[in-house]
Amino acid sequence: MAQELTDRVIVITGASSGIGAATAFAAARAGLHVVLHGRDTARLASVADGVRAAGRTAVTVAGDVAAPGESGRLLDxxxxxxxxxxxxxxxxxxxxxxxxxxxxxxxxxxxxxVNFFAAVDLLQQAARRLIAAARPGHLLMCSSALALFPLIRFSAYSATKAAQHHVCRAMALELRPHRIAVSSVHPIMTRTGFADRAAAESGRPLDAARAYDDVPALLLQDPDRVARAVLRCLRRPRPEVWTSRLPRLAAAAMALVPRLLDVVAVRG
Ligand SMILES: NC(=O)c1ccc[n+]([C@@H]2O[C@H](COP(=O)([O-])OP(=O)(O)OC[C@H]3O[C@@H](n4cnc5c(N)ncnc54)[C@H](OP(=O)(O)O)[C@@H]3O)[C@@H](O)[C@H]2O)c1
Known part of the structure; x- marks a missing residue:
């Protein structure tokens, strides 16, 4: 049976940009009130304006997800x-x-x-509060298509996304008796601030306008597509959200022929 979303409350980290912002707008259009977390207060305020324009309540909380006590502060x-x-x-x-x-x-x-421990801490604390209040709920993490195979020169990033996937799969089983759904979300490459930030973190600033010039259309999507998939999952919870069949097909082929990765290793 489809879940009723009207007047439910969703807490989103990374809500100041990209997939988080798109999910906030989609959630507001579906009737949810939204708590937005991020570090950039100006961009958070602008996303909050969009949520309010859809007639829903928006609350903003600014901070670093990895700061001690941040998950508790956000849920409080x-x-x-x-x-x-x-x-x-x-x-x-x-x-x-x-x-x-x-x-x-x-x-x-x-x-x-940032990617793993802060996300796990937030889901742990949310689960404990829902269980204590005997309330059902839905907890999600944004993993990646790279949870299934590493992208060369993005080895550390790929490892955090694989770890997120594993934890979500286990938590989904552990929390089922408490009527708490857990889902991992696995976008392929998505047009967001991600490429820009990755370039800055890697010390090689990017021409943002040309960031995706070399990416085949089949491997690229807009954040709205991820947001729509997340909303479908909220209506009908399932453990994994995939926005494209391609990575799963590739992973299945690589599971059968592990050396395939050596041959088709994606340019990093
Ligand atoms: N874009 C892709 O190709 C892609 C593909 C697969 C998975 N993903 C995943 O999708 C998620 C969202 O990324 P995106 O693509 O939407 O990129 P984005 O536009 O750069 O958004 C990232 C968000 O995370 C927030 N953030 C990053 N570090 C933070 C920290 N230490 N404390 C608090 N907030 C922090 C940023 O907030 P501030 O800027 O306000 O700090 C921003 O709101 C990420 O987990 C990413 O790994 C992205």
Whole structure:
């Protein structure tokens, strides 16, 4: 049976841009109230305006997802402003282009802190609160198509996305008795601020207008497509959200013939 979303509350990290912002707008159009988290307060405010224009409440919370106590502060803010939360989408994340042997310990730990540990912390804390209140809910993480195979020179990033996928699959089973759904979201390459940030993090600034010039159309999508897939998953929960069949077909082929990855290794 499809879930009723009207007047539910969704908490979204990484809501100031890209997939998070698109999901906030789609959620508001579907009737949810939205709690938006990010660091860029100006962009958060502009996304909040869009949510309010759709007739829904928007609450903004600014901060770094990896700061100590941030998950608790975010969920406290949602409960204080809206009384509760029903859906949590741990979406904040970034990548950088660097071979593993060139990646410093600090870079590796930072990307795991932001992409993996902060997302896990948020879902753990949300689950504990929902269980204590005996309320159902839906928890999601934005993983990636790269959860299934690494992209060369994005090895650290790919590893965080694989780890997210694994945790979500386990949490989905662990939380089922509590009527809490858990889903991992696996976008292919998406037109967002991601490429720009990855270029900056890698010390090679990008011509944003040409960032996707070399990417085949089949491998590229807009964030609205991911947002629509997330909303479909909220209506009919399932453990994994794929926005394209291609990565799963590629992963199946690579599972049968592991050396296929060596042959078709995507340019990083
Ligand atoms: N774009 C792609 O091709 C693609 C493909 C697969 C998966 N994904 C995943 O999709 C998710 C969203 O990325 P996007 O593509 O929408 O990129 P984006 O436009 O760069 O958005 C990233 C969001 O994450 C937030 N963020 C990053 N680090 C943060 C931190 N330390 N603390 C708080 N917020 C932080 C940013 O907020 P501020 O700027 O306000 O700090 C921004 O709102 C990420 O998890 C990414 O790995 C992206």
């Amino acid at each position: 803010a949602a409960e204080a402003a809206l009384g509760q939360f029903d859906v949590v989408f741990a979406n904040a994340g970034y990548g950088f282009r660097r071979a593993m042997h060139e990646t410093s310990d600090a870079e590796l730990r930072r990307i795991f802190d």
